Amino acid sequence: MKNNEHLRLVAIRDIRKGEIVTLSKTKLKQCTIDNTLTYKEGESLFPQVAIHDIQENTPLTRDLLEKPAIVLVVICRLKSTRLPKKALLPLNGIPSIERCLLNCVAVSQVKEVVLATSDLPQDDPLEHFTLGGKVRIVRGDAENIVSRMLKVAVETNANIIFRMTGDNPAASPEITDLLISEHLKNGTDYTRSQFSPLGTAGDVYTVEALQRLSQNPKPLTHTEYLPFYFINNPSLFSVNTVKMPSEYQYPDWRLTLDEPRDLEMFEQLYTSLDLKREPLFFDQLKEYIINNPEITKINKDVSVKWIDHDLLIKEINQATLLK
Known part of the structure; x- marks a missing residue:
């Protein structure tokens, strides 16, 4: 004894x-x-x-x-071509990027929310989306998202970053909190979701892993597809794939903003729910869609930009395979 x-x-x-x-x-x-x-x-x-x-x-x-210092980073620019300046387009009177940010500040486990955009003049309008001081604006490299995220980490003293993309006006606070908890519990470099609706989930990165990625001798040319750098290099990075609980498993729902039909779907969704400047929680979203299943048919046939392009997938995989 x-x-x-x-x-x-x-x-x-x-x-x-x-x-x-x-x-x-x-x-x-x-x-x-x-x-x-x-x-x-x-x-x-x-x-x-x-x-x-x-x-x-x-x-x-x-x-x-x-202690883990978790910062939620919303990556956003105004360079979209299929739906120009989509981040500024109103959904029931509120700009799409503001919808995303309202959901992000409702996440319980983050110490700060940051809107990370480029330092190019064309992205100047995004400077205004601070939600009355609740969101910090950080501007950095226009193309290298890793560089931008690491700049956020330095300015906020973060050691964990949750990345959300600005084209997700239905980003789920509940799924985000779940992924953060799983990331901390497993202690991995990278955590992603499986079977969640497209546009409701982001992913989690340990800042140390992002630093290692940035120091790799191979140029980071495809950081828009950041998860591939982690998934394609299992000898360098540990990956945790979280299968969503059944209450979040609706992989056929398309809840991201990229095409005119997406805009139509979101406008109908937010107008029907009559949401003002307030977050949209997943339970509320799910209840509405289950009771109004026709809304998901509006943009059901819109494909993800890269997923059906074999040549692009091959290019991404080659570019993200590290030395």
């Missing part, structure tokens, strides 16, 4: 600075350093983020760790 009192948590392997630390990355070992975490302390404390590189078998103390 006396020896058991000295069993404390140590790193089960090398842990990078900025990596999420979970109980699964620790083991119990005899340790006489008094401030080393006990298993009970680890259960209540983790997940945490490593402040420094931690070598295997290092006793884990609170001064090596910090």
